[in-house]
Amino acid sequence: MPTTTPRMLISLAAVAWIVVGGYGVWEIVAEDSGEDWETPYAIFSIALLLGTLLAVAAVWIASRHGGRSPMRRVGLGVCAVAVLSTVAAWALPLWMTLSAVGYALIAAAGVPPWRRAVALLSAAQALGMAALFLGIAVEVGRQDEYGDHPVAFGIGTLATAVATVGALVQLDRSFDADTVVARSQASEVTT
Numbered sequence: 001m002p003t004t005t006p007r008m009l010i011s012l013a014a015v016a017w018i019v020v021g022g023y024g025v026w027e028i029v030a031e032d033s034g035e036d037w038e039t040p041y042a043i044f045s046i047a048l049l050l051g052t053l054l055a056v057a058a059v060w061i062a063s064r065h066g067g068r069s070p071m072r073r074v075g076l077g078v079c080a081v082a083v084l085s086t087v088a089a090w091a092l093p094l095w096m097t098l099s100a101v102g103y104a105l106i107a108a109a110g111v112p113p114w115r116r117a118v119a120l121l122s123a124a125q126a127l128g129m130a131a132l133f134l135g136i137a138v139e140v141g142r143q144d145e146y147g148d149h150p151v152a153f154g155i156g157t158l159a160t161a162v163a164t165v166g167a168l169v170q171l172d173r174s175f176d177a178d179t180v181v182a183r184s185q186a187s188e189v190t191t
Contacts, residue, residue: 009058010172014165016051020044021161027154028141044157045089052099053083055121055164058171062114063106075105092132092156100125114174120167128160 023044030037056079063072079102085095103122107115132152135141141151 006058006061006175007172009054009061010168013051013054013058014168016047016054017161017164017168019047020051021158021165023047024154024156024158024161027150027157030150041089045086048089048095049083049086051164052086052095055168056080056083056102058168059103059106059114059118059121062171062174063110063118065111069109071109072106075102075107075109078102078105090153092153092160093129096125096129096132096156096160100129114171117167117171117174120170121164124160124163124167127163128156131159132156 023040026040030040056076059079060076063076078098082095082098082102085091085098088094100122103118103125107119107122110118132155135152135155136149139149140155141149144150
């Protein structure tokens with residue numbers, strides 16, 4: 001498969017995750033006025049679903065030549081459940097945990113050059129969850145009528161989005177390295 005397909009997926013996933021991060025900023029700075037929260041939340045939910053789906057698709061393509069394929073398949077299955085769980089976008093610990101575990105399994109089954117990028121995707125989810133729980137523990141920001149802490153939600157979402165975009169950049173770079181490795185292996189065969 002040409003590298004343009006995974007790179008397109010990575011680029012689109014990065015854009016979606018930037019929108020997710022924008023929602024995190026909105027959660028941090030928006031006042032609880034009770035007004036139109038549905039539209040920003042709907043945009044966030046769609047961006048989260050697309051960003052997660054596209055990132056998992058790019059990882060699936062990147063990992064197709066990996067080692068331990070049973071572990072990779074389990075990791076991809078967990079990531080697929082994570083994609084489905086993003087339908088409940090407000091359940092950050094659910095989709096973050098599933099994504100982190102799925103990516104960790106794929107990374108553990110992987111080979112260079114993409115293993116590090118997938119491990120970073122796993123770490124991005126864990127970082128966001130840690131930021132969310134820390135924000136809740138210290139009761140950062142206001143508390144809404146449901147007892148939730150929107151600012152903590154925003155910080156966790158923003159941290160995950162920023163780290164995920166960074167991991168996606170690393171994944172994109174792994175395709176360059178993958179191409180170099182493939183070319184060097186091909187030249188060894190011909191010599």
